[in-house]
Amino acid sequence: MISAILVMAGIGLALGAILGWASVRYRVEDDPLVEKIDAILPQTQCGQCGFPGCKPYAEAIAKGEADINKCPPGGADGVKRLAELLGVEAKPLGEGLEPKPKAIAVIDENTCIGCTLCVQACPVDAIIGAAKQMHTIIADQCTGCELCLPPCPVDCISMEVVKEDVANWKWRYPVHMMKREA
Amino acid sequence: MSRQLFTFNGGVHPEGHKAESNATPIRPMPLLPRYVVPLRQHIGAPARPLVQAGDAVLGGQMIGAPEGYVSTAAHAPTSGRVVAVAPHAVPHPSGLFDLCVVIEADGEDRSIDFQPLDWRKLDPSALRNRIREMGLAGLGGAVFPSYIKLNPSGQTLHTLILNGAECEPWITCDDRLMRERAAEIVLGIEVMAHTLGVKTILIGIEDNKPEALAAMGAAAPSGMEVVAVPTGYPGGGGKQLTYTLTGVETPTGGRSTDAGIQVFNVGTAYSLYRAVYLGEPLLSRVVTVTGHVANPGNFEARIGTPMTDLLAAAGGALDGADGEIVGGPMMGFDLMDQAAPVTKSVNCLIVKDPVRFPPRPTTLPCIRCGACARACPADLQPFEMYWFSRAKDFGKAQSYNLFDCIECGCCAYVCPSHIPLVDFFRFAKSEIWEREQEKHGADQARQRHEFKEFRLEREKREKAEKFARAAEKNKEAAATTTTDATADPDAEKKKAILQAALDRAKKAKEAVTPRNTDNLPPRVEKEIAEIEARRAQAEAKTESGEG
Amino acid sequence: MNGSPFALLANNSVTAVMFKVMAALIPGIIAHAWFFGPGIWVSLLLCTVFAIGVEALILLMRGLPLKPFLSDGSVLVTAWLLALSLPTLAPWWLYAVGIIFAVLVAKQFYGGLGQNLFNPAMVGYAALIISFPVYMTQWPAPVGLADHSPTLLEAFDLVFAGQGSISPDAFTSATVLDTWKTQVKLGKPVEDILAQPMFGWGGGKGQEFVALMYLLGGLLMLSSRLITWHVPVAFLAGLAITAGGLHLLEPARHAGVLFHLLSGGAMLGAFFIATDPVTAASTPLGKLIYAGLAGFLTAIIRGFGGYPDGVAFAVLIANVCVPFIDAYTQPRVFGHRKAGK
Numbered sequence A: 001m002i003s004a005i006l007v008m009a010g011i012g013l014a015l016g017a018i019l020g021w022a023s024v025r026y027r028v029e030d031d032p033l034v035e036k037i038d039a040i041l042p043q044t045q046c047g048q049c050g051f052p053g054c055k056p057y058a059e060a061i062a063k064g065e066a067d068i069n070k071c072p073p074g075g076a077d078g079v080k081r082l083a084e085l086l087g088v089e090a091k092p093l094g095e096g097l098e099p100k101p102k103a104i105a106v107i108d109e110n111t112c113i114g115c116t117l118c119v120q121a122c123p124v125d126a127i128i129g130a131a132k133q134m135h136t137i138i139a140d141q142c143t144g145c146e147l148c149l150p151p152c153p154v155d156c157i158s159m160e161v162v163k164e165d166v167a168n169w170k171w172r173y174p175v176h177m178m179k180r181e182a
Numbered sequence B: 001m002s003r004q005l006f007t008f009n010g011g012v013h014p015e016g017h018k019a020e021s022n023a024t025p026i027r028p029m030p031l032l033p034r035y036v037v038p039l040r041q042h043i044g045a046p047a048r049p050l051v052q053a054g055d056a057v058l059g060g061q062m063i064g065a066p067e068g069y070v071s072t073a074a075h076a077p078t079s080g081r082v083v084a085v086a087p088h089a090v091p092h093p094s095g096l097f098d099l100c101v102v103i104e105a106d107g108e109d110r111s112i113d114f115q116p117l118d119w120r121k122l123d124p125s126a127l128r129n130r131i132r133e134m135g136l137a138g139l140g141g142a143v144f145p146s147y148i149k150l151n152p153s154g155q156t157l158h159t160l161i162l163n164g165a166e167c168e169p170w171i172t173c174d175d176r177l178m179r180e181r182a183a184e185i186v187l188g189i190e191v192m193a194h195t196l197g198v199k200t201i202l203i204g205i206e207d208n209k210p211e212a213l214a215a216m217g218a219a220a221p222s223g224m225e226v227v228a229v230p231t232g233y234p235g236g237g238g239k240q241l242t243y244t245l246t247g248v249e250t251p252t253g254g255r256s257t258d259a260g261i262q263v264f265n266v267g268t269a270y271s272l273y274r275a276v277y278l279g280e281p282l283l284s285r286v287v288t289v290t291g292h293v294a295n296p297g298n299f300e301a302r303i304g305t306p307m308t309d310l311l312a313a314a315g316g317a318l319d320g321a322d323g324e325i326v327g328g329p330m331m332g333f334d335l336m337d338q339a340a341p342v343t344k345s346v347n348c349l350i351v352k353d354p355v356r357f358p359p360r361p362t363t364l365p366c367i368r369c370g371a372c373a374r375a376c377p378a379d380l381q382p383f384e385m386y387w388f389s390r391a392k393d394f395g396k397a398q399s400y401n402l403f404d405c406i407e408c409g410c411c412a413y414v415c416p417s418h419i420p421l422v423d424f425f426r427f428a429k430s431e432i433w434e435r436e437q438e439k440h441g442a443d444q445a446r447q448r449h450e451f452k453e454f455r456l457e458r459e460k461r462e463k464a465e466k467f468a469r470a471a472e473k474n475k476e477a478a479a480t481t482t483t484d485a486t487a488d489p490d491a492e493k494k495k496a497i498l499q500a501a502l503d504r505a506k507k508a509k510e511a512v513t514p515r516n517t518d519n520l521p522p523r524v525e526k527e528i529a530e531i532e533a534r535r536a537q538a539e540a541k542t543e544s545g546e547g
Numbered sequence C: 001m002n003g004s005p006f007a008l009l010a011n012n013s014v015t016a017v018m019f020k021v022m023a024a025l026i027p028g029i030i031a032h033a034w035f036f037g038p039g040i041w042v043s044l045l046l047c048t049v050f051a052i053g054v055e056a057l058i059l060l061m062r063g064l065p066l067k068p069f070l071s072d073g074s075v076l077v078t079a080w081l082l083a084l085s086l087p088t089l090a091p092w093w094l095y096a097v098g099i100i101f102a103v104l105v106a107k108q109f110y111g112g113l114g115q116n117l118f119n120p121a122m123v124g125y126a127a128l129i130i131s132f133p134v135y136m137t138q139w140p141a142p143v144g145l146a147d148h149s150p151t152l153l154e155a156f157d158l159v160f161a162g163q164g165s166i167s168p169d170a171f172t173s174a175t176v177l178d179t180w181k182t183q184v185k186l187g188k189p190v191e192d193i194l195a196q197p198m199f200g201w202g203g204g205k206g207q208e209f210v211a212l213m214y215l216l217g218g219l220l221m222l223s224s225r226l227i228t229w230h231v232p233v234a235f236l237a238g239l240a241i242t243a244g245g246l247h248l249l250e251p252a253r254h255a256g257v258l259f260h261l262l263s264g265g266a267m268l269g270a271f272f273i274a275t276d277p278v279t280a281a282s283t284p285l286g287k288l289i290y291a292g293l294a295g296f297l298t299a300i301i302r303g304f305g306g307y308p309d310g311v312a313f314a315v316l317i318a319n320v321c322v323p324f325i326d327a328y329t330q331p332r333v334f335g336h337r338k339a340g341k
Ligand code: SF4
Pocket: A041, A042, A043, A044, A045, A046, A047, A048, A049, A050, A051, A052, A053, A054, A055, A057, A070, A071, A072, A073, A074
């Protein structure tokens, strides 16, 4: 009896030692948690999460001060990935938050008075132009955060939904025919 | 012809169905009233339209200019008038519209003057540039711009492989081309070999095409070796043919050029011949029209020929026709709209009928029988990739080397459960691509955001420093002028504030243009430049209006 | 939208695969009936009916269409394999319980066709041998050796009415594997054991021919590429090497290689049970490891375990290892660097 217990304990110890050694030996050099969270956030920098950008939100999540379901651009998929990273249950997006189709801002070049207010608002410097000149948005760099809409005194900025075309078209999830037709 | 051949694993042997269309010579097409030339016919960036609705064009005139490195030109198939540069149906699995130049033919079929190229004298890079302008792209299906493939770009190439295997069932356009125009193909191959500087030239043709083998064998000069390769799908896949002929495996994620081998389709060699010897851009290609049509065969169709006209040329679809496939039955896709035109990539149009192309039987669960793995020419484990693609666990799917899949369809062909495996792989691949792109975009956005914050911070700091410096100066000045104790601290403060305000105003004047355009990629720089130009124009207008 | 390849699909379907497997079983079944009497028809029939019934019921409950799934034939293969592993002339409910375990627990509880981790027929067998060991060791003796061999009618009677009318002792005996084990334990010399009428030239009398017929069916499947050589060869090799080694070490306790190969479920296991694609390893190397392991375990369980045959447990244990084996035996992908280069 005693010997059996001893053997079991011995095996346990040995395995524990191996596991411990392995975890030291194969430890991955990790980014700090904030970076990892920030890497999942879509970087739209829209502030819909209630923080002034993705990084502050990431910091708040890391500190446990914010829930993971506050970022509409990230959508359900983003929440899921955050949940996986943090080892918590995924949940639906928070109240009143809804993902919108990806859109980019377009400035009506004929109306723009060149006030530079939108330039200051854009978190990713996607608007170019100088004072008293008309401004233009670089489509590639616009994240669709809509932060440039409110400051514009002449309401010349509008959001255009990105349309699917031959270049960005994706293969759909194949249809299964296994379920019985109702 | 006693070359040692290598046998790749896997592969399947579907019924060939070549006899339907390979008995008759390539037929010319009548001049049509309307052509639709897509600007995105190749892999890479679409061509930039050079014409507008209303413009008159001549046959062979460039109507789309290559844009960026991986791109090539598009040309008017005949003389006439541009009626629209607008989205139009194109042969694409999505059925989405893409930008096309629609040309109404004037019936005179006049062309620009074609200038043959003296390729032996021409500098290779000049030759490549001409080829780029002639719009040459691989005609085997991948439509990679040819001029890039003709550029050894520092790599030493030793072998040129001409792909005449044509392993997909039903398709016979390369077969007919080799039978009828072997001499011209050979001339094109010579140009290729010259530009690439290769020593060995192998022409691989499946042994189910004895006539093509004979014709090419007769035309090929010494130094070109015509090799009969065993018939079997996908024996004509680039990687597979390379392996069969040389035993070299194209490294994963790389190209055969990494191993000193370049592969071209025989059709591309033919169009290169036309480009160099006749000076003619890529204006037409041979297309197989077969299946459930009255008069199956091969047609020399101009790029831009609407599919409806192509079908009509083959006598039209027979009763009971059930849609069309663009490309072969193994890798092709459903034609969504018959208005779509023939492009450089369209090698075959198959009209389906319910007997030879029955609907896919009910899909059953995977029984892990491994038939797919045995059939896979890339030695993958399709059922594992399927499992994870279906579960949308893309990381896992990738760990089973999803991106080594060439989408040949062998696995789905043999699967006893009739699982549309390739559809799953395409789905998973495009999801992964999108994610990677999103990731890339997010990274850029993060960088730009951080840069902006840094810039704001810097501006603030600079302002503060200036303020402090000014204050210091004032203090000093005050100290030197009024050394006695009558100094009024309040006045001094006021002064400093005033000075700061002045400074600010001055600085604002200096920096009327808060440039945020540092470190931009050249493409965006260009976009900005264009925008500025537009703006200058608009300004000129408004100013003249105001003045 | 349906992508390529367009349905000129190879003439191949789950149904075809399953029916070919069943066809390959037929020589063995006929031999079985020839040597052990018509009882096998009754058990085949019963298992088939029960299996279809259970499967249909569950499909209905899961809201899946009956036609494609019932006609895929996989449940029939399971039913036949179970029937061939169980003693004939046992009471009907024994078959029913076995099928319920095989189809309901082992297959459908795991998600149905293609999802199960364990070989369904072997789960049914294992469940029965644990729950009803007495019935599982009463095998009909070969025709001619028993005092009385039941006719087909009598067989039905026995199965449904219980064993009242004819005393089971009249026609059953233990299997040769069992006999060997018990008598070796009693210290009987090997020659005496083998001299008993129930032992034939190789395995059990009659049984050896049945095994050869399974071998024939297996070879048929091999030649029609239904299975690859890896599993049967590795299984039989694992069994033969282990059994041979044991025999060399202790000939008085362990029977010879031929005896092991031709008795019990060895051939059936090697060609029909271990090859079940769903539960077997899938990579070539993995198949070798998996089946070799199953063969090795069969010999070990036969040699040292308490159960009359080891195939079922050996296969089930090997099944557990499959995900692990597969994960570590992924073949080199085209274009990836050759190992060691
Ligand atoms: S809501 Fe906007 S700012 Fe907040 S994390 Fe999401 S994208 Fe970033």
